[in-house]
Amino acid sequence: MTPDPRNLLRSMFDAAIAAAQPDLCIPRFLPPRPKGRLIVLGAGKASAAMARAVERNWDGPIEGLVVTRYGYAVPTERIEIAEAAHPVPDAAGLEAARRMRDIAASAGPDDTVLCVISGGGSSLLALPLDGISLDDKQAINRALLASGAPISEMNCVRRHLSAVKGGRLAALAHPAKVVTLLISDVPGDNPIDIASGPTIGDPTTSADALAIVRRYRIALPKAAEALLVSGGSETVKPDDARLSGSETHIIAAPQASLEAAAFVAREAGLAVHILSDAIEGEARDVGAVLSGFAAQVARRSQPFTAPCVLLSGGETTVTLRGKGRGGRNVEFLLSLGLHLRGIPNVWALAGDTDGVDGVEEIAGAILTPDSLSRAWALGINPQAALDNNDGHGFFGALDDAVVTGPTLTNVNDFRAIVIV
Structure with a gap:
């Protein structure tokens, strides 16, 4: 019948949906207990649930901050959950990204920074490079979303205009060990495209991002275009020594x-x-x-x-x-x-x-x-x-x-x- x-x-x-729940996927990927702190940082629509799953399965001290979409927070005891706007970033996402940058930079050689990242992190972790305002960032995101560009091209542009994406967050945490757990929302499961890769070395260039902007006739604010033209927006590359000890695991995928x-x-x-x-x-x-x-x-x-x-x-x-x-x-x-x-x-x-x-x-x-x-x-x-x-x-x-x-x-x- x-x-x-x-x-x-x-x-x-x-x-x-059930197959990709963090409580199911997180436990077997947790790192060994470090000599120092376990610092949990994260962004994305699933990041709060991922942080909660880490807490539930971790038997030592733990601290950190993650940012998720409004309405997607869950109760946690030791990891702070912030909420921000998606798909167009807002001031709450900007503030969360600033704090996350400072926390990453405070990590020492005995610490482990555990990054829990999922789709949506590109707009939720919104800290543009110097000279680009939040208004500029919002206008760029709206233009990208309306352009018809695939997610890999949109995220290439986002990485090159961000202070924390394209490997920059992991570089800030050096010399701490960085372990990244990813829930993939992108075709092909390329880690650099999940939330624009805040802990992943980026093989693309500012020239690549500029070519995408011009291909889709996206009008950029002057400061943003100048950064791409000059190469002053270059990201952290895969062979950067600051990323040499990083680990990356895709824990759930389409x-x-x-x-x-x-x-x-x-x-x-x-x-x-x-x-x-x-x-x-x-x-x-x-x-x-x-x-x-x-x-x-x-x-x-x-x-x-x-x-x-x-x-x-x-x-x-x-x-x-x-x-x-x-x-x-x-x-x-x-x-x-x-x-x-x-x-x-x-x-x-x-x-x-x-x-x-x-x-x-x-x-x-x-x-x-x-x-x-x-x-x-x-x-x-x-x-x-x-x-x-x-x-x-x-x-x-x-x-x-x-x-x-x-x-x-x-x-x-x-x-x-x-x-x-």
Whole structure:
């Protein structure tokens, strides 16, 4: 008996999130107890939960500071939790980053600095280089988010305009031992792109960042552009001696979460095909391509036979054209639905594993075979909604939004297509 697609989709999404919980992933990566202090520093949507997991599994003295998104704090006893804005930084993130810089610089040779980093840290750990104001930083972030650039290129620019990213935080902590635990939210799991790599040596250059700015025609404040042009914004490189004793571990990543979702589907009796954990590109283009795969399965039993599930992860982008409520996962779903044109046997869920798709407190949505017809019955034009970047408005009107609240982790986008 084929399970109810809606319930199966939500069960898979919940399993993907559960597989990346810090309490599950942190303990086996903790470092040995140092002679001196264990100092915990961190940033990201999962960083507070990561800090709590460290506390729960550490039997010695511990101190530190992490910064997470508003609403994502959890109770801790010895590690301070600060909250700040995401995806556009604010003064609270600036102050937390300043304090974190000073704490890192205070570390001695007998100390271990344990850095707990996850997606979202790029905006939460917001300390620009001298000459760049917070207003400048906010304007740069908004321009990057609207540009359509992939996350690796956005973070290259961010690293070269930051006082703590691109290996700078680890360099400040030298000669202490630095151990970094990462929850990956980026395609390919490259540590330099997770929160813009505050403890990771950066192989890219100021010239690379400048080329990205010019490619996407991003208007930079004069001080920021001058730093890139002059090379005065260069980051810490991988062969820098200050990073020689550093350790880096990815403790949770999209692939493991996709495999957890696949287990749920197989237990329900469906074949599962993981297409990729690293799909990038415009959300609407990815929707169009995956609709072709799903339609071929549904109509031709190629390259797979239904009933089955197609899983994928990664991070798509949205080039803003309209004035809707945005969200790359709901934009993907709306495009998918428009290209499927109501094929009766195809259902889908797309959501951000951190619980926030775009800037909405909504993780994503569910697409059903009758989503388009229900929208038309309500007087909603699906194509117009897509043109206006209003996926959240579209699925909200259908009561098909997926709301999780803060998930306390972040392994990027999750997409599941069920073909019955």
